[in-house]
Amino acid sequence: MALLEARDLTIRFGGVLAIDSIGFDVEAGQIFGVIGPNGAGKTTLLNAISSVYKLDAGHIRFEDRDVTNMASHRLSRLGVARTFQIVQPFNHMTVRENVAVGAMYGHARLRQRGEYFDAADEALLRTGLLAKAGFLPPHLTLSDRKRLEVARALAMKPRLLLLDEVMAGLNLTEIERTIELVREINAAGITVIVIEHVMKAVLALCDRAMVLNFGRKLTEGKPLDVVNEPAVVEAYLGSRFAKSHAGSAA
Amino acid sequence: MSGTAVLERPAKVPIFRPMVWMAVAVGLVVLCAAPLGISPYWLRVLTTVLMYVVITQGLNVIVGITGYHAFGNGVFFGIGAYACGSSMAAGVPFAAGVLAAVAVSAACALILGWPILRLKGHYFAIATVALNLAAIQIIIQIGGITGGAQGLALPLSTWEPKPLYVAIYYLMLAGAVVSTAIVALLLKLPLGFALRAIRDSERAAAVMGIDTTKAKVFAWAISAGMTGFAGGVWAYWITFIEPSSAFDPGVGVKAYIMLIIGGMGSILGPVIGAFVLEIVSTLVWGGFLKAHQLILGLLIVVICIVAPNGIIDAGTRLARLWRSRHGAA
Numbered sequence: 001m002a003l004l005e006a007r008d009l010t011i012r013f014g015g016v017l018a019i020d021s022i023g024f025d026v027e028a029g030q031i032f033g034v035i036g037p038n039g040a041g042k043t044t045l046l047n048a049i050s051s052v053y054k055l056d057a058g059h060i061r062f063e064d065r066d067v068t069n070m071a072s073h074r075l076s077r078l079g080v081a082r083t084f085q086i087v088q089p090f091n092h093m094t095v096r097e098n099v100a101v102g103a104m105y106g107h108a109r110l111r112q113r114g115e116y117f118d119a120a121d122e123a124l125l126r127t128g129l130l131a132k133a134g135f136l137p138p139h140l141t142l143s144d145r146k147r148l149e150v151a152r153a154l155a156m157k158p159r160l161l162l163l164d165e166v167m168a169g170l171n172l173t174e175i176e177r178t179i180e181l182v183r184e185i186n187a188a189g190i191t192v193i194v195i196e197h198v199m200k201a202v203l204a205l206c207d208r209a210m211v212l213n214f215g216r217k218l219t220e221g222k223p224l225d226v227v228n229e230p231a232v233v234e235a236y237l238g239s240r241f242a243k244s245h246a247g248s249a250a
Numbered sequence: 251m252s253g254t255a256v257l258e259r260p261a262k263v264p265i266f267r268p269m270v271w272m273a274v275a276v277g278l279v280v281l282c283a284a285p286l287g288i289s290p291y292w293l294r295v296l297t298t299v300l301m302y303v304v305i306t307q308g309l310n311v312i313v314g315i316t317g318y319h320a321f322g323n324g325v326f327f328g329i330g331a332y333a334c335g336s337s338m339a340a341g342v343p344f345a346a347g348v349l350a351a352v353a354v355s356a357a358c359a360l361i362l363g364w365p366i367l368r369l370k371g372h373y374f375a376i377a378t379v380a381l382n383l384a385a386i387q388i389i390i391q392i393g394g395i396t397g398g399a400q401g402l403a404l405p406l407s408t409w410e411p412k413p414l415y416v417a418i419y420y421l422m423l424a425g426a427v428v429s430t431a432i433v434a435l436l437l438k439l440p441l442g443f444a445l446r447a448i449r450d451s452e453r454a455a456a457v458m459g460i461d462t463t464k465a466k467v468f469a470w471a472i473s474a475g476m477t478g479f480a481g482g483v484w485a486y487w488i489t490f491i492e493p494s495s496a497f498d499p500g501v502g503v504k505a506y507i508m509l510i511i512g513g514m515g516s517i518l519g520p521v522i523g524a525f526v527l528e529i530v531s532t533l534v535w536g537g538f539l540k541a542h543q544l545i546l547g548l549l550i551v552v553i554c555i556v557a558p559n560g561i562i563d564a565g566t567r568l569a570r571l572w573r574s575r576h577g578a579a
Contacts, residue, residue, distance in 0.1 A: 076457055082457055
């Protein structure tokens, strides 16, 4: 039984099918990648899994429990945590307080002052933010604010972590560091779904990858196999390139 | 985490904490002793100030901490006044009347909050204004125990006026201290963290496991209970209430200005805001009878320009500046 089972996920915005009958399984312990060109529906899919958007059709099971259209806060208590591509820090709370909220209310649900601040410090240590615990988020760099998103999610003690483009806008060194961080998180037993534009990161990290285009699932498989499929090359680089690519490969 | 203390740069810890505590202690002693040496006129002014401290702290919980702009929060002042007035008219003693004021106001917020706190931003703000206007109609239409449009006279106390007014002063003082303590406590509890999280990003708060509707409804009930207390004591103080005075939208607006002047979301901001606005407006009113509204309006505008985040914030900045210059010298 998979940790997360998604079947026929469909969300419409007016007349547009943002995601159309997408189905996949994520096994416990995996790093599962979701890739695709701009507008493919990656973030919509993540919003669907985390119940930020309601599904128009389809259903989701988490740990063999039906969680379709469950309220976000209840889902997070079951152990699903996420980050936001456009970071959503609590700007009037210190970095440490931001992370402590995750420990108070997520899957962890720690209610003693000592406990949730210790859990926050642990998450800050793992994400390398401990030195900035007393800062307010507006005083952080983008890279650090993305780390803050991850730290908050970690403090929730999730079973499944959804990372929404945590590498977008970072430089090469920061990307390396983030790849290492995701590996460590996964090694600690947390299943991860990464939505990513940075192909290098997907290839380096993922056990499995799924490709979306125009709201539909193109293919799914091992990352290296997937990115060499003609349909995927076409989606990213256009049909003419795909033809010449296929020709040169043959 | 032993290594953190050195690197930590506290961004929001108030400077001069001992001095703040000392100022609070001195202020409390002065306020406790005040009725001994002031005229009935100033006793009335100070009682009004303390009443507004309670109302503004109530507003602070929902507006300052949670970020939900309840423009019509004054409705709970009226509900408190009528809950106390109606139950006293029915023969209940004053203490039970005040309890009823707190309980009925908080219950109304729990019941009304469940639907209308699902509204966000401006929609919630407008809904609370609508509540205030609706309440006037409802009280008039009920008639009977509320006195309807004719107003409601509360049973007169058997006490002499002077000790009665001093007692009401101390009751308002107790209310001000307790409501400020509730705000201070709330900010330390997980619920307080949840409310501040909702203020900054409701969407992030929800995916981090906070039941946002429940948290907001609790906050509004706390806010309403405080405001209802002020209304209940006020009703007994002035002994005659009518819909247009109990549900005067001006009550909520004034508390709003006090909150902005003092500093939203802070513990002592509402206290400072209430004192500054009420005392300044009393002095201006006494000195410039014909133009007091104009002068008061100008003063409010000036304060908002000079200290846009409130007096508390401006004071902290000044103190920090002074300390860094002082430290450098």
